[in-house]
Amino acid sequence: MSDRVHDLVALQDLELMIRDAQDPASKEKEEALGFAVHGLEELQKARETVVKKIPPRDLRLYERIRGKYQRVVVPVRSRICLGCFQALPTMATRAVSENGPLPTCENCGRILYWL
Amino acid sequence: MQVDPGLWWGADMDAESFLSYFDDKRFIPDLRSRTKESVLGELSRALADDDEIRNPAVLLEMIRRRESLGSTGLGKGVAIPHGRSTAAADTRVVFGVSRRGVDYAAPDGEPCRLFFLIVAPYEDPRHEYLPLLGKIVELVNEKPLREKLLAGQTFAEFQATIREAMGERPGA
Numbered sequence: 001m002s003d004r005v006h007d008l009v010a011l012q013d014l015e016l017m018i019r020d021a022q023d024p025a026s027k028e029k030e031e032a033l034g035f036a037v038h039g040l041e042e043l044q045k046a047r048e049t050v051v052k053k054i055p056p057r058d059l060r061l062y063e064r065i066r067g068k069y070q071r072v073v074v075p076v077r078s079r080i081c082l083g084c085f086q087a088l089p090t091m092a093t094r095a096v097s098e099n100g101p102l103p104t105c106e107n108c109g110r111i112l113y114w115l
Numbered sequence: 116m117q118v119d120p121g122l123w124w125g126a127d128m129d130a131e132s133f134l135s136y137f138d139d140k141r142f143i144p145d146l147r148s149r150t151k152e153s154v155l156g157e158l159s160r161a162l163a164d165d166d167e168i169r170n171p172a173v174l175l176e177m178i179r180r181r182e183s184l185g186s187t188g189l190g191k192g193v194a195i196p197h198g199r200s201t202a203a204a205d206t207r208v209v210f211g212v213s214r215r216g217v218d219y220a221a222p223d224g225e226p227c228r229l230f231f232l233i234v235a236p237y238e239d240p241r242h243e244y245l246p247l248l249g250k251i252v253e254l255v256n257e258k259p260l261r262e263k264l265l266a267g268q269t270f271a272e273f274q275a276t277i278r279e280a281m282g283e284r285p286g287a
Contacts, residue, residue, distance in 0.1 A: 006173060009201045013177045016199060016237060021184055029245060033252045035195075036185025036222075046180055071237060073201050082204070115168070115204050 002096035005103075005113055007054050008062055008073050014047045058102060065110055073111045084108035128250050130281035134274055136208040136233075136247060140164045142270040143211035146230065154217050155179060155196060158232040161209045173202040174234050188221030192265075193255045197233035197248060206235040206243045208251075210273065212265060229255065229264055254280055 018040065020026040027037050051059065065072040074083035081088055086107040094114040096103060103112040141161045148154035159175040162168045181187065181198040188194040194217075209232040216226025231251050235244040254260055254277070263276040 006170075009173055010176055012237070013173075013198075013200045013202075014180060017177075017181060017184065033249060034189045035187055039184040042183040043180060046183065071201075075201065075204050075236075077204055113201060115202075 004055065004058055004096055005073070005111065007050055008058065008102075008111060009113055011047065011050045011054065011062070012071070012073050014043060014050060018043050018047065061102060061104075061111070069108070069110060071110070073113050074105070076112050076114045081105040081108065081110065081112060083110040088112075128246055130278045133247070133250055133281065134277055136206055136243075137210060137270075137273070138207075139270040141207065141209040142273060143209065144268050146211045146213040146217075148213070149215065149217060151182075151217060151219050152179075154211070154213065154219075154230065155182070155232075158196070158209045158211055158230055161211075161232075162207060162234065168203060168207070168234070170202055174198075174200050177202070178232065178234070186220040186222070188219035188227050189252065189255070190221045190223035190225060191255070191258075192216070192221075192225055192228040192261065193231075194219045194221065194227040194229070195231045195233065195248065195251055195255075197231075197235075199235045199237055199239065199244065201237045203234040203236050206233070206239075206247060208233050208247070212267070229261060231255075 021037055021040050021043065030037050062072050071083060074081060076082065076088065079088045083105060084107050086105070089106065092103065094103065104110060105112055143161060146154055146157055148157045155178055156175060159171045159178065162171040162174060168174065177198045177200040178196050182196065187196045211230040213228050213230065216228050219227040221227055233248060257280065260276065260280045264273065267273050267276055
């Protein structure tokens, strides 16, 4: 996985964790099981750090897709986009060049992450 | 570690369903790590053999960040680091035992010896994650089970201990 896609996965995972920590029902469930949920500020700082690493062009694409879908980066398994469950064309590739476009699903437009 | 007796998560999970999240390749009977940071790395590396997980480093990053939200050490020598990630296509558990114990910042200050690392997909369409987490918490609340898990050396022993605790016997 390229560093560019890696950073977007990290950002998405962090945003999910922050959302869960801010959601009273999720927080209550974790705490009822005995887990501490109190370091939200640390997660916010980690998110800011990750955001600074992401090229502005990639971040703009991420934000644009997030306007449409909650899940922006999706895994690919057996050449299937796990966002829309459509098969990817055989020419779809996991390779990401330093300055080239990020791999996206032709059908739903989400950023692809090959498992 | 106190478990709300009213918890319903995982209440109807049978032993075979529960054990389907575990695997011999993700069973570590003698963890070498001596610190919290290194034990998370050792547990995460056990995910590398999984066909569904190509990059355990991404999952380790997520697990470390979850720890910054609050320790997943439950007390009584048990830790359950856990989280959901884009990098996990399916829910998986790594089980490990530390003979020496690891300082894991657990609420009771006791070193942790039993580790269950859970990774789950970003989306959880089958609603597996919380029931699984709840079932592990419920099981490890029992001292006899913790002692058997500590004494076990093989994955077969681990499976037998779980089946017995969940009221099922092999071949029953």
